[in-house]
Amino acid sequence: MKILVAGGAGFIGSHLVDRLLAQDHHVDVIDNFVTGQKINLKHLADNENFELFSGDICNLESLPREKYDRIYNLASPASPIDFKKISIEILLTGSQGHLNLLQLAENCGARILFASTSEVYGDPLVNPQPETYYGNVNCRGERACYDEAKRFGEALTVNFQKYRGVNSRTVRIFNTYGPRMRPNDGRVIPNFFMQALVGQGLTIYGNGQQTRSLCYVSDMARGIETLMESDVDQPVNIGNTHEMTILEIADLINDLTGNNTPHIFQDLPENDPKVRQPDISRAKNLLGWRPQVDVREGLKETMEFFKTCL
Ligand SMILES: NC(=O)c1ccc[n+]([C@@H]2O[C@H](COP(=O)([O-])OP(=O)(O)OC[C@H]3O[C@@H](n4cnc5c(N)ncnc54)[C@H](O)[C@@H]3O)[C@@H](O)[C@H]2O)c1
Incomplete structure (x- = not known):
């Protein structure tokens, strides 16, 4: 198949591209590198089934003029540190940018997958969150540009x-981690590793009792592709159900890295979700x-990657 991955130079996108190329698909990537990095795709430079287009999905002119069977839209900054710096660009990427890709899908009869997020549930009042939950989102808050x-x-x-009549899929992605995350992107796993690997105390926001499921x-790339190739057009949560407190994650990372500097506690940012766990019954069924x-195994692999970033 001929496939377009928007945001394919990013963390999750680049792993998805590897997965699709391993199945002998032809894969084009469009990315504006606002948060992605060319190095994530460097190993594909000589792959004849791969092409990289530098461009912004908000700009119709920069979209490749090709006929695709599948379009994955993963293009969007996803880290809270970007929310203050490029909030308008994030809003435009999820609206104008996605509109452009939907129109491309309509024109070439492609099936399109939209990478949504657990953030559509906001600071949830039910836990775990099933796809039927409408969410608790502050449309004027710090995270509103993304949510x-x-x-x-x-x-x-x-x-x-x-x-x-556009054939679509929607994945609601929950916290994902692994090699190729940006070391300085402000999310919990890169923060903790970059501090732990140099023997610093880990920064914990609030009392550390808020939870995440990693x-x-x-697993994420496999889930996204499985959804694309299924006949399920309802939104589907993809994530791990193993819910851990931030303190438990911090202690595990200190254990893996051999760091024993005490944690540093800071105020919780506005609208930071207190609980986060997907209900994955739909994905399973x-x-x-x-x-x-397993989280310990995944974190070990991730640690090896962050060591190379030091
Ligand atoms: N990582 C997670 O835990 C997580 C959780 C929920 C949802 N998601 C979603 O998954 C997708 C991928 O996330 P990620 O963690 O890999 O983030 P990422 O920032 O590493 O990847 C996003 C990619 O999109 C590109 N991009 C952004 N705006 C663009 C634009 N206008 N035109 C072209 N390219 C653009 C970036 O340069 C980057 O390469 C995003 O849509 C994100 O919202 C991720």
């Missing part, structure tokens, strides 16, 4: 599906997908 862009992107997707990136990588 609302994704909610709008989902609404666009579902309306193109209903009224324009999915290893190979409809896709036959479940995570396979």
Whole structure:
């Protein structure tokens, strides 16, 4: 198949590209490198089935003029440190950018997958979060540029599906980690490793009792592709159900790295979710997908990657 991956130079996107190329598909990537890195795709330079287009999905002119069978839209900054710096660009990427890709999908009859997020549930009042939960989102808060862009992107997707006949899939991605995360991107796993590997105390926001469920990136890439190739057009949560407190994650990373400097506690940022765990019944029942990588094993692999970033 001929496949376009928007955001393919990013963390999850680049692993998905590797997975698709391993199955002999032809894969084009479009990326504006706002948070992605060329180095994530460097090993593919000589691969004849791969082409990299430098461009912004918000700009119609920069989209490749090719006919695709599948379009994966993973393009979007996803880290809270970007929310203050490029909030308008994030809003435009989830709206105008995704609209452009939906129109491309419509024009070439491609199936399109939108990478949504657990952030559509906001600071959830139910835990775990099933896909039927509408969420608890502050549309004016610090995270609104991201949360609302994704909610709008989902609404666009579902309306193109209903009224324009575009065959679509929507994945709600929960916290994912692994090699190729940006070391300085402000999310919990890179923060902790970059501090622990140089013997610093780990920064804990609030009292550290807030929870996250961590999915290893190979499980995520497999889940995303399985959804794309299924006949499921409802949104599907993909993530790991193993919920841990931030303190438990910090202690595990200190254990793996041999760091024993005491943690540093700071105030919790506004609207930071207190609990986060996917209900993955839909993924299990409809896709036959479940995570396979144990968190300790996944974190060991990730640690080796962050060592190379020092
Ligand atoms: N990593 C997670 O835990 C997580 C959780 C929920 C959802 N997601 C979603 O998964 C997708 C990938 O996330 P990631 O963690 O790999 O982030 P990432 O920042 O590493 O990757 C996003 C990629 O999109 C590119 N991009 C951004 N705006 C663009 C634009 N306008 N035009 C072209 N390219 C653009 C970036 O340069 C980057 O390469 C995102 O849509 C994100 O919202 C990720």
